[in-house]
Amino acid sequence: MSQLSLGFQQRLQQLEPRRQQAFMAALCERMLPNYIFYIRGLYVDNSGQGDLHGLRVILDLVWEHLMVKGARIDFDLQAEKLSGLEPPVEDDSFGARRALEAVIAIAALLDTLGGEAPEAVLEVSRASRSGVRAFIEMTEGEEDARRLAERLRGHPLMEDEDDFQDAVLEAVEGQFDAGALKVLRRLGGNDGISNLGLTLD
Template sequence: MSHSSGGFFQRLQALSPRRQQAFMAALCERLLPNYALYAETTGHGEVKGLYAVLDLVWERLAVKDARIDFDRQAEKLAALEPPAEDDSFGARRALEAVVAVSALLDTLRGEAPEAVLEVSRASKGGVRAFIELTEGEEDATRLGELVRRHPLMEDENAFQDAVLEAVEGHLDREALKALRRLGRNEGVSNLGLNAEA
């Protein structure tokens, strides 16, 4: 199945807010091992805090009137960002995870119509950056081709397609649990990295 971004993004934008939130939550799950890996290797950050925020989001998706102060959660989240002066590859991917969860919180706190596209693009952008880092190809055209055909990018596109299809379907508690398992991907991130040593 070819991943045509036009149709894909249109379908994303056509989703109800709750379905968009479920889509983002699944993508966030798959970004968290990158953050965990960064926290493990540098001692910066606190992965439990990030998972705790995401837990509350899943709770809210399952129980509509769950009373959760998402403004408070957003404050906690800001404290979990990697230090601004750390420009390493790991820090950028960790920041991506925090920013994705943050965009998801924005939709729970009010209007954030672009958030779902931001999270989708951030996840793909991290994969692209990882491929560029590991392939070391200088030629932009060749690199673009490499990125498109790279197994990690194919995997990323297939994953986002699968999540989109799931959230377009019936979203009861069981479906949400299955979606979260899909996002957790057995602890392997969108970069194919696993934080659990």
């Protein structure tokens, strides 16, 4: 079933804010290797520049906020730091776009921590699926819209994405304490494999 089905969207939007944030954090965890893979290849290997850990630190603080009652974290400051971690605007490569998706997803998550952002949870869900779709289109070649839609539905990466988002949603709808959040974080980490199937050493 498509993750953009009405029932899935309704379930996401009916979650209380902290459960929505946990859902988004798990999806961000799974997109994070795409960002690190891009930064490592573009900057570190070539010029020694780039920040491999900036997004990791921000996401760690989100998990701390979710798991530690009363944790005091300045998420406005983290949002400022996040804006400096975006890929260069002049880079329109596939890797840069997937890295930007990870940044945008974490930005949407931070928006919910700073105030009302009712569409953020849907934005993060769509961002993760969008990256998978783009990867399939790039690797499988261009086709007409009908054939592409059929191929996307049956592609292992898209099926894995659907199953993953279903599993995360079911997890956040259930028990919601520190122990459950630790399990959810491990689920999001996905053994270091991103939603595109990329694995970091």
